[in-house]
Structures are given as C-alpha cells and as structure tokens.
Amino acid sequence: MNTDENLQLAFQNNSLSHETLLSLYQELLKPRRIEEKMLILLRQGKISKWFSGIGQEAIAVGVTMALETDEYILPMHRNLGVFTTRKVPLHRLFSQWQGKANGFTKGRDRSFHFGTQDYKIVGMISHLGPQLGVADGIALAHKLRHEKKITAVFTGEGGTSEGDFHEALNVASVWDLPVLFCIENNGYGLSTPTSEQYRCAHLADRAKGYGMESHIIDGNNIVEVYQALSKIAESMRENPRPVLVEFKTFRMRGHEEASGVKYVPEELMQFWAEKDPVSNFEKYLIHQGILTEAQKLEINETIQNEIEYALSLVNEEAAIEANLDNELNDVFAPSDHLEVKPDGALQRVRFIDAIQNSLKQSFERNARIILMGQDIAEYGGVFKITEGFVEHFGKERIRNTPICESAIVETAMGLAINGYKAVVEMQFADFVSSGFNPIVNYLAKSFYRWGQPADVVIRMPCGAGVGAGPFHSQTNEAWFTHTAGLKVIYPAFPYDAKGLLAAAIEDQNPVLFFEHKALYRTITEEIPAAYYTLPLGKASVVREGSNITLITYGAPVHWALEVLNANTTWSVELIDLRSLIPLDYETIKTSVQKTGKVLLLTEDVNFGSITADISAYIAEECFTYLDAPIKRLSSLDTPIPFAQDLENQYLAKQKIAQALQDLLAY
Known part of the structure; x- marks a missing residue:
C-alpha cells in the first residue's frame, strides 16, 4: 500500500469533491493528534485512563460524517472521532477526562461514559451491550413520528457475543427500525483473539439470521467508509430498516494503555501499521495534488493550537469540590408534575x-x-x-x-x-x-x-x-x-x-x-372514576393504634387486617408503606414514637429484605422510644414452593397473631 499505484487503488473516489476529501482528512487527523497528546498526559498522570482508537479513526469519522447532525450516534470508548466530528468543544472533553465540572458528568464518570443531547451523542456503559437496545428505542421514536432519521450504534467484535447484541438486532429486525449497527472488528476483545470469540467467517454473516441486510467495509479506508455509509444511510431514511455493517480494522494500542499489546504477533502489528488510515490517506491526497505540504502543516498547526488552547482552559479550571447536597439531589430527576386530587363519582x-x-x-x-x-x-x-x-x-x-x-x-x-x-x-x-x-x-x-x-x-x-x-x-x-x-x-x-x-x-x-x-x-x-394521582414517597396509616406499630406493604397489609379484625381489642397502628423508594421515614418515626413497639412484616425472605433497613433506621433514630426489641416477620429463606401446604408454611401469614401477642406481652 505504500506505492502510488496502490494508494490510487485503495482510495477509489468517484464522486467526492476536493473540499469533501480535505474535510475528511481534517476530521481524521484531529482525533489522532488529540490521542497522541492524551497519551503524553496519561504518562504525566494528568488523566487516569485512556482507551485508544489509534488505527480505527476512519470508522468513527466516516460514520459520523455520513449522518445528519440531528441523528443520534451511540459510540464506544475508543470512538473519539464521533465527538470531534460532531464539534464537541475540546475543552469540555478534556474537562470530562480530568473529572472536572465543565465536563459532562460533573466528575461522576470518566472517559466516554456520557451523553449529550446538544450533540445527539449517547455514550456507552462498561457493560457494552445495553447501548444496542437503546439505539432501537431512539430509532423507534423517530419511526413513530414518521421522521426520516436513522440511529447509528457501535460495538466491537467482543460485544457481539453478548445476549444484548442478539436481542437488539432481533427487535430492530422485527420492528423494521432504522438502526445502523456498526461492528468494529479489530481482531481482539482485550487480549482474546477472534478465533476464540466466534466461529462464523464474518460477523456480517450473522445478519442473515435476523433477515437483515449487511455489509463488510474496510474500516481503515476513510473514502470507502464515508461513501458506503452515506449511500446506506440515505437508503435507510427512505426505506426504514436495520442494517449491520462490519468494519475490518485493528487497534494499534492495547485495550487500554495498561494492557499493552504483547499478546499481538509482531508481524500482525506490522501488517496493520502499513494500513494506517491517517498516513495512507494523507499520502493519497498529496499524490493526487489535493493536499499540499503547506496545507498539511497549516492543518496540523491549527489542530495543535486548538488542543493547547483547550488544555490551557482546563488547566485553569479548579478541581471539583465534593458537595453532599449536589450528590444526593442529583440521584433523581426533579418531578415537576402537579398532583391531581381525587374528585367526582x-x-x-x-x-x-x-x-x-x-x-x-x-x-x-x-x-x-x-x-x-x-x-x-x-x-x-x-x-x-x-x-x-x-x-x-x-x-x-x-x-x-x-x-x-x-x-x-x-x-x-x-x-x-x-x-x-x-x-x-x-x-x-x-x-x-x-x-x-x-x-x-x-x-x-x-x-x-x-x-x-x-x-x-x-x-x-x-x-x-x-x-x-x-x-x-x-x-x-x-x-x-x-x-x-x-x-x-x-x-x-x-x-x-x-x-x-x-x-x-x-x-x-x-x-x-x-x-x-x-x-x-x-x-x-x-x-x-376520574383520573387522579397520589404523591410518591408517602405511606398510609391504614388503622390508628397506640400499643404497636405494624409496618408492611403489598399483600401482607391484608393479612394484617385479617388478624386485627379478628382481635379488635388490640390497639395496633397499621402502616402501609406503599412507596419503598422514596421511603416515608417521617410517618414511620412518628408512629414508633407514639407506640414504642414495632412489628415489621414482609412477604419477602428475611435476609436482605427492606425491613432490615427499616429496622436499622428505627434502632438508630427511635431507640429511646422503644419499649421492646424490634420484631421482623418474613417468609422463609428458601425459594418459593408450589404445593399449597408448603407455600403456606413458607409465608409469614400464619405467624402474625402470635408475633403481635408476644409484643403486647413484652
């Protein structure tokens, strides 16, 4: 591929303008230069981890450029080119990687584990597979609105072994969802070669099992990636359907930098080094007279200046300070709906x-x-x-x-x-x-x-x-x-x-x-009969009492009522939690302070049930009000049996009356 003749053969361009080719080059070069800088910062201890995409840039860049800017992309952790091609500000990316506030996760997650609606990017989680099904949902929303939009989602050859891959492709196929499933086949799942990952000749062959169209593309050839994907994407917009694309490529660095590449044979590294997507495309453009040495230097200088300026902004940014309220308040999204009061017949x-x-x-x-x-x-x-x-x-x-x-x-x-x-x-x-x-x-x-x-x-x-x-x-x-x-x-x-x-x-x-x-x-x-809502996080006092607080939820509420209806002289306050998370601590505390005795009842098994946490809360917050040990009543710590006598023995229903009697007598 190093000869001029081979370069001309490798990049068969039938329709792309010089302007488009130069744009592809700039978008291809930027993630490479950023990565080279990040590897330096990693060695300096200024970032904690790095997942390199060196050698694979053409896929992320080509796919992103083939999509419209308002179409969602779900990248992996080595698809930096998606973010740079979508023009995500570099200083925000760098802040993200250093765990600073101007990033996208407020320091709560690292690397590319984030999304941004502003740029229609949805990042992955470490479990890899779930993003494939998420892409199905995004594409379904477009289809429901009759929008001519597609969704692109990335995975690696290792990720195709996960059940989520099968499920997501099956759903997309059955529902004709316009999802572009992009497999970056880079030869190794961390250190495990493809020979130990799957037995089919090509991962694209798996599409046949789903009645799905598939393609195999040279993932190191930016022109082929961009032209093929542009054609496929336009076809999918007009005829909504899923398409599976396998990109043949290689990553020239380890799974992450600490992994190294000692498990890769030297001759294989050399083979793929000669197919480098950046250097080969650069040589092609120069050979064709599309890129001059002066332009090359100018483009490189512009990118380097952008990188250094963004880093200077991040270096001036203070480290995140831990704020307890911020952390606790961001677990749930604010609920801004108004309560609708019960009314009418x-x-x-x-x-x-x-x-x-x-x-x-x-x-x-x-x-x-x-x-x-x-x-x-x-x-x-x-x-x-x-x-x-x-x-x-x-x-x-x-x-x-x-x-x-x-x-x-x-x-x-x-x-x-x-x-x-x-x-x-x-x-x-x-x-x-x-x-x-x-x-x-x-x-x-x-x-x-x-x-x-x-x-x-x-x-x-x-x-x-x-x-x-x-x-x-x-x-x-x-x-x-x-x-x-x-x-x-x-x-x-x-x-x-x-x-x-x-x-x-x-x-x-x-x-x-x-x-x-x-x-x-x-x-x-x-x-x-009319529509109404009740606030989440509020327990219900089903029956008031003064001697014991019985706290439960679900079917055991009715078990308890049967016992209390049969023993009307017992003054037991029955609390139906209704909401387990959020939990109504105030109602629990108020009742326990009044009665001084507690029975916690659940249908769940004893060990690890929510009643254990409620018991701990009462012991910590209401200890001085207790007149007896906290009593927990639950099902047996066994699986649930089928036969009626066994199931009756399993459940705690028959033990409620005795437990209440014991507490009353304490």
Missing part, C-alpha cells in the same frame, strides 16, 4: 381494574406513552390488564415484544432519550432478572451520570399465594431498593394502585411498580 373496582383504568386514562392524557411487553396487544396480557388497548390506542403504542426483557428495557430507555414515555410490562416480576443489567446499571444511573432522565415505568406482577411455584411467585423488590436512582412502588389497595401508577407515569424517573397478583381479583374498593 365513585365506582367499586377490583385491584386489577384500578391498574387498567389508570393505564387507560394516562394513555388518553398523554399521546407520547408507549406500552411494551409480551402478549400485551391483541391477547391483552396474561392477566388481561391491557385487553382492548390495541383497539383503542393502536399497535404502534401497544407493542407486543419478542421474549427479550433486556432489549425491551433498553428500548424503553431509548424512547425516553428521544422524547417518549415508556411503560414496560414484565409478564411476571420474576422474569426481570433477564433485564436486570439495563435497569440497575443504565436506567438507575443515567440522570446522576449525565442528566438524562430515564422516563420509564416497569410494571411488575409479583407475589405468592397463588400456587405458582419458584419462578412465578417472587416478590423481588429488594433487588431494586438497594440501587440508587430507582423508585420502587408497591400498593395494596385499588385506590392507591390507581393514583400511584398515574403518578409513576407522570414521574420522569425509572419506577418499578409492583402489583401483587393475589390482590388482582380479590380486593375491591370504591375509588374515584
């Missing part, structure tokens, strides 16, 4: 009807809400909550999904990024484990990291008492109450279920909304 409904009614009224009020889940469309969901919704709201808004919880949660996040509200129905709360990663690592941390609200509600049919066994009976709220950034709501009555679900949908934050299956058709209540 009452109607007696079941718990399940209250959920259905709340969903329907929310959908009528807000055309931006999209509901996704398995079998929720014509079938109406396994519990028939969404029966009739397709006829009323249409299949674009009521969307059956493939069985892929992870990708659908990610799609919901993408919808939120691109202007929609997503409600996801987990067929059973147990199945959320298949979508756990994007919930706890993407949705929960998005606003805290870069100010992007994860405007998503995940409905969680849960709970035992219906003989459904280990995989359809869990009440797994504690998985999520441990994760900062998630709100967790768990109503016990139709009135609360309707108002809290409406409020959850109005809230900008990710909300896990637990609906106990055993209550769906057994609990009825008179509630307002």
Whole structure:
C-alpha cells in the first residue's frame, strides 16, 4: 500500500469533491493528534485512563460524517472521532477526562461514559451491550413520528457475543427500525483473539439470521467508509430498516494503555501499521495534488493550537469540590408534575381494574406513552390488564415484544432519550432478572451520570399465594431498593394502585411498580372514576393504634387486617408503606414514637429484605422510644414452593397473631 499505484487503488473516489476529501482528512487527523497528546498526559498522570482508537479513526469519522447532525450516534470508548466530528468543544472533553465540572458528568464518570443531547451523542456503559437496545428505542421514536432519521450504534467484535447484541438486532429486525449497527472488528476483545470469540467467517454473516441486510467495509479506508455509509444511510431514511455493517480494522494500542499489546504477533502489528488510515490517506491526497505540504502543516498547526488552547482552559479550571447536597439531589430527576386530587363519582373496582383504568386514562392524557411487553396487544396480557388497548390506542403504542426483557428495557430507555414515555410490562416480576443489567446499571444511573432522565415505568406482577411455584411467585423488590436512582412502588389497595401508577407515569424517573397478583381479583374498593394521582414517597396509616406499630406493604397489609379484625381489642397502628423508594421515614418515626413497639412484616425472605433497613433506621433514630426489641416477620429463606401446604408454611401469614401477642406481652 505504500506505492502510488496502490494508494490510487485503495482510495477509489468517484464522486467526492476536493473540499469533501480535505474535510475528511481534517476530521481524521484531529482525533489522532488529540490521542497522541492524551497519551503524553496519561504518562504525566494528568488523566487516569485512556482507551485508544489509534488505527480505527476512519470508522468513527466516516460514520459520523455520513449522518445528519440531528441523528443520534451511540459510540464506544475508543470512538473519539464521533465527538470531534460532531464539534464537541475540546475543552469540555478534556474537562470530562480530568473529572472536572465543565465536563459532562460533573466528575461522576470518566472517559466516554456520557451523553449529550446538544450533540445527539449517547455514550456507552462498561457493560457494552445495553447501548444496542437503546439505539432501537431512539430509532423507534423517530419511526413513530414518521421522521426520516436513522440511529447509528457501535460495538466491537467482543460485544457481539453478548445476549444484548442478539436481542437488539432481533427487535430492530422485527420492528423494521432504522438502526445502523456498526461492528468494529479489530481482531481482539482485550487480549482474546477472534478465533476464540466466534466461529462464523464474518460477523456480517450473522445478519442473515435476523433477515437483515449487511455489509463488510474496510474500516481503515476513510473514502470507502464515508461513501458506503452515506449511500446506506440515505437508503435507510427512505426505506426504514436495520442494517449491520462490519468494519475490518485493528487497534494499534492495547485495550487500554495498561494492557499493552504483547499478546499481538509482531508481524500482525506490522501488517496493520502499513494500513494506517491517517498516513495512507494523507499520502493519497498529496499524490493526487489535493493536499499540499503547506496545507498539511497549516492543518496540523491549527489542530495543535486548538488542543493547547483547550488544555490551557482546563488547566485553569479548579478541581471539583465534593458537595453532599449536589450528590444526593442529583440521584433523581426533579418531578415537576402537579398532583391531581381525587374528585367526582365513585365506582367499586377490583385491584386489577384500578391498574387498567389508570393505564387507560394516562394513555388518553398523554399521546407520547408507549406500552411494551409480551402478549400485551391483541391477547391483552396474561392477566388481561391491557385487553382492548390495541383497539383503542393502536399497535404502534401497544407493542407486543419478542421474549427479550433486556432489549425491551433498553428500548424503553431509548424512547425516553428521544422524547417518549415508556411503560414496560414484565409478564411476571420474576422474569426481570433477564433485564436486570439495563435497569440497575443504565436506567438507575443515567440522570446522576449525565442528566438524562430515564422516563420509564416497569410494571411488575409479583407475589405468592397463588400456587405458582419458584419462578412465578417472587416478590423481588429488594433487588431494586438497594440501587440508587430507582423508585420502587408497591400498593395494596385499588385506590392507591390507581393514583400511584398515574403518578409513576407522570414521574420522569425509572419506577418499578409492583402489583401483587393475589390482590388482582380479590380486593375491591370504591375509588374515584376520574383520573387522579397520589404523591410518591408517602405511606398510609391504614388503622390508628397506640400499643404497636405494624409496618408492611403489598399483600401482607391484608393479612394484617385479617388478624386485627379478628382481635379488635388490640390497639395496633397499621402502616402501609406503599412507596419503598422514596421511603416515608417521617410517618414511620412518628408512629414508633407514639407506640414504642414495632412489628415489621414482609412477604419477602428475611435476609436482605427492606425491613432490615427499616429496622436499622428505627434502632438508630427511635431507640429511646422503644419499649421492646424490634420484631421482623418474613417468609422463609428458601425459594418459593408450589404445593399449597408448603407455600403456606413458607409465608409469614400464619405467624402474625402470635408475633403481635408476644409484643403486647413484652
């Protein structure tokens, strides 16, 4: 490739103007020069880590230049060219990498783990896979608005082994989403070669399994990348569909600088060094008379001056000072909706009807809400909550999904990024484990990291008492109450279920909304027929008392009521938490100060349940008011059994009366 003849063959340009070619050169050169500077700063200890894209710049630059500036790109951690081509100010990038306030994450995350709506860039998280499904959601939003826009998302050859890759491609294919899936095949996943990553000849071949178009492109040839991607992108805008592109390339540095490249054979390094995308394109332009030596020096000088000026600004910027209020207040996005008071005629409904009614009224009020889940469309969901919704709201808004919880949660996040509200129905709360990663690592941390609200509600049919066994009976709220950034709501009555679900949908934050299956058709209540909301984070005093505070939520509220109704002389104050995160500490504290004795009741297993944290809070904040040890009552620390006698033994329901008697007698 070092001969003039080979250069002419390598860069076959049939239509690009000299101006465009020079622009490609400048955009290609800038990330290279920045990287060279960052490697120096890394050795000087002025940045803590660096993921090099040297040798791969043509892909990021070519893809970005082929897209319109208002089309979203979801890059990886070595796609610096995406950010520079989108004209993200260098001083802000440098501040980001040094953890300073003028960056994009207020020092809370490093490297390229951030997004910016100003430049339509959505950064990745270290788990790699979730961004693929997020791209599906962004593209779905464009399609719902009938916009001729595409979304580009990057992954590496290693990332294609993750389940998220399969799920995201499958969803995009089934829904004809205009997503450009870009695989940078650089030969190694950290140190693991492709021979140990996959068995197909080319990763592009995987597209056949999804009925998807695919292409293989020389990722080191900026002209080929730009021309091919420009043509593909324009075709996708006119005919919305997903396309998979495999870029053959190589990274000339380690996975990150500490890794080194000792695992790469020297002859392979030499082979790819000769295919360097920057130096070869530069030689081609000079050979063609498009770039002069004077222009080359001027372009380099301009870039170097820009880099040095940006660094001087960052060097003058003070280090971030820790501020406790700022950190705590940025966990959740502000909720600016107004509470809608209950009003008008009452109607007696079941718990399940209250959920259905709340969903329907929310959908009528807000055309931006999209509901996704398995079998929720014509079938109406396994519990028939969404029966009739397709006829009323249409299949674009009521969307059956493939069985892929992870990708659908990610799609919901993408919808939120691109202007929609997503409600996801987990067929059973147990199945959320298949979508756990994007919930706890993407949705929960998005606003805290870069100010992007994860405007998503995940409905969680849960709970035992219906003989459904280990995989359809869990009440797994504690998985999520441990994760900062998630709100967790768990109503016990139709009135609360309707108002809290409406409020959850109005809230900008990710909300896990637990609906106990055993209550769906057994609990009825008179509630307002009209739309209303209830504030999240407020407990309900179901019954006042003076001798014991019984704190619980979900189905155990009704277990407790059965016991108290059978023992009317006991003066027990029954608190239904309703909201687990945020938790109503004030109501808990006020009641404990009044009664002096506490029974904490949950359907969850004992170890690690939320009642452990509430118990610790009461011990720390109300110790001087206690007249007895705090009592916790929960299910057995076993999986949930199927047979009725075993399930009855598992649950704490039969132990409530004795526990209250013991506390009263203490």
